[in-house]
Amino acid sequence: MDVLIFLNTLVDYFLVLATAKITREKPTAKRLVISAVLGGISSVYIFLPNQKTIVEFLYKLGVAFCISAVCFGIKGKKRYLKNTAVFFLITCAYAGVMFAFWTVFKPFGMVINNSVVYFHISPLVLVLCTVFGYFIFAVLWRVFGKSANIAERCEITVFAEGKSVTLTAISDTGNSIEDFFQKSDVIIADKQKVEALFGDSNIETNPELKRRYRVLPCSTVSGFDTLDSFRCDSATVEHGNKKTKLLKPLLAVSKVSLNDDYNAIVNPNVLR
Secondary structure, three states: OHHHHHHHHHHHHHHHHHHHHHHOOOOOHHHHHHHHHHHHHHHHHHHOOOOOHHHHHHHHHHHHHHHHHHHHOOOOHHHHHHHHHHHHHHHHHHHHHHHHHHHHHOOOOEEEEOOEEEEOOOHHHHHHHHHHHHHHHHHHHHHHHHHOOOOOEEEEEEEEOOEEEEEEEEEOOOOOOOOOOOOOOEEEEOHHHHHHHHOOOOOOOOHHHOOOEEEEEEEEOOEEEEEEEEEOOEEEEEEOOEEEEEEOOEEEEOOOOOOOOOOEEEOHHHHO
């Protein structure tokens, strides 16, 4: 049983790592390890009598939700569901490949029961295969990962007038909006988040905002436009294990409502 749990812990580690790469999440090493161990422990399901397909599916889905919550946290319903779905699909793909390999070659020492894979192999072979698998994954990600059109994410906490609001932001290479005068960083946020920080963002009904108000020119697919923005006191950006402080950034009001998955957009330079 110890080899079974150890093997599946290694496998689940690379599955959650691949999920993090695809979704651009930045879990800590501790979260990655704990979620992998949880996946390894769940493999003891192999010792139960053969279950119906629907039971296997519901069990795997429940494990996927737990591992996703441990590894990536629950930061909004849509984001949590997406992370879980990506991890579940990667897990199904792995199980499908292993089942096909087992069906065709019938390798000695390989057992599949209740969709759980077990290899009866020596620790040395296990370590070598794990290192080789990681090497292949790293090479493929380096080749294809750069072209993946998935935005990096970060958490931004903006401070102004003694209050703060936390935003889930994505980086957008097409976002070239700049503060031409003071060269400050610009954060485009959903109107509801701006009003959560400043109250009513209409300067006609909220005169105290006039001293913070700025107009930012921008280009859109439909032509030239402007964005209402407000000078903030400061902001902190958390990207992976890195934490950066922004001085006097501008918080611009998005023209369109942003979704639950993210509520702010920044230039990738903010994450560097």
